[in-house]
Amino acid sequence: MPTLPEGTIQVERVWKKFRSDKTLPLFYDQMTRLSRRLTDRDEPGYRWVLKDVNFDVSPGESMALIGINGSGKTTLLKILSQVTYQSAGRCTVVGRIGALLGVTAGLHPDLSGRENVFLYGAVLGMGRDAIRRKFDTIVEFAELSDAIDRQVKFFSMGMQMRLGFSISAFLEPDILLVDEVLSVGDANFQQKCLQRIGEIVNNGTTLIYVSHDLASVEASCQRALWLSNAVVRAAGPTKDVVTLYRTEVEQNASRVNMEPGVVQVLKAEVRATDGGPIRSECELEVRLVLNAPQEAMANFFVGVSQGTAFPMFVVDHHGTMPEGDFEVVCKLGYLPVPRGHYSLWSAITGYPRGKRDPYLTWQPLVSFESFGPDRMDPPQGVMALTPVYVGAQWEVN
């Protein structure tokens, strides 16, 4: 076999099974299982958390693992970092691995920040001299110069996170595995972390990045692998995979069985006002035909989302909701989205806002395609999360 360059990852037909949730190792359960086994009604004592996973990553590449909770992302990372072993298949990882999996796990609460830098650094495979050289940089990055001699148990969660991340971030590994570490920490520090990760990647380190935050995934990775229910659903350029993933999440979101509210939706349509195809920057007309059981003061909401229940922007309007069938027309002056697949969401709540159940729960009513230019990407390591303002004209008859 030829020697692979450092930073290479090859995953071939990797399978991983976990003990089934049902076989708790309690005496009673063991007895139950024994009796079941005797009567041939035993269920398999395991379930697959990864099935036939294949991919490879060359040195210096960055790849994201995306997927819903429990899809196997973290397990795959653990196999890559050799924390746990695959049940079948082959996993070749060449080079020194730096794993940012739950960055506060290596910290000892009773020791001071300073002692922890040395402890955690050593545990992650840094030599004592290397840590001493980088000590000031690490502390400065973590913004902990004042607190570094305090015991870590007196640190806030955010401080612990910053310390843990900073130590791991200055490891200079060949392969960096990052698992959802940016969930704690304020926006500034998150941005700093992303920048640091970007720097590491620019220095030629291979990056495997796990996050639910698709914006940060798009910001830091060239490629993405979508895991769903233990299998790889799709792999390829981040943008394409993320779009596929969003579409699926959207479909699931609309399948969620919610109380629809007292107002019934009879018809919902979206079109460009000028009659042409829906495209970027066009004026968008939303026409809803609804039925209300009684007249009321109400607040109408319309929003556009891509993939999730969280809209990119929302417009609202308050006024009288008539009894019986009525029509709501909302003209969005300007559609500020690039080419893609979007959902139109709507809700009607009481006005003024109170604790009452909404007349119409926030739900996707119709989806549409928008033509236009591709989205422009922010610079590497920067998340695009801009609140959008859209002017709108409303008509309720």
Added chain:
Amino acid sequence: MTDLAVDQPGRREALVVTDLSTIPAEPSDDIVYEHRAPFFASVRTLWANREIMYTLAERDFRAQYKQAVLGLAWAVLSPVATLVIFVLVFSHVKKAFPTDGIPYALFAFVGIMCWTFFAGSLGSGGSALLTNKGLMAKTQFPRECFPLETMLVVGLNTVISFIPLTLLFVIFGRAPKVATVWVPLFMVIEVVFAVGITLAVSSLIVQMRDLAQVLPIIISLGIFMTPVIWPFSYIPTKYHLFGGTEVHGHWIGGISINLQAVYGFINPLGPVINSIRQTMLLGVHPSWWPLTTAAAGALCYLVFGYKIFKRYEVNFADIA
């Protein structure tokens, strides 16, 4: 899913959507992963990672005394306190066991020191994988480091308890005999034995938590099964299995075995404690035969303990 070959960067650009129907229900038998951890390769990896072990031991040692007002002084104070209890209690039970003229406090303290190291290793080292599971699930250095670093801390505490031992010698106006030079050898046997059994127990505890409940019971029983407070000479050197007859007080013929040697193989601590007493306190040669079987036994514990550990390490991160 189709392979994304390394040497074809063009293909990598494309989006590949998996055809779910191509994924079999189970992996084929030829790719099932078998965990191989050859003995010597594992030892080499462990040696390469020894820094981590020291650092972890330092962590535990520091953390142990971190918030105590007296701090590190406790490391010396607590064995001294044990010593005081010893002198007070055992100066009244001189006649309990024959000790060949050694003051009983001294006789027992040697045994207790050896036992404390062993019980401490087994007790805290045995559960080391569970107490460190947070770290274990995130890092990838050899798992042996966890039980072994715990043993280092216990060992350090044992070394400190040489201070009260010295005090005991002063109190009873005695000096260690020249044969004390042998003592390090006995300690090596004890350490080898303790490492082996601790590795095995720590890996088995992860598989079966019941063991964590049983272990303290076994340890508190063990102190009585080991010549800690009683002399090793209680075990006969000649045990007549069958055959032979007694003539003028001597047993002639038949098959007899050296029970001390057999005991030593099963529990190397017996000959170790006995030999320390023989050399350090009495100044005579240790009984070589039980000591040899003890060394052989300890080595077996080490090899099998390590093999068990390596065999079960596959699922530590999954179920710990």
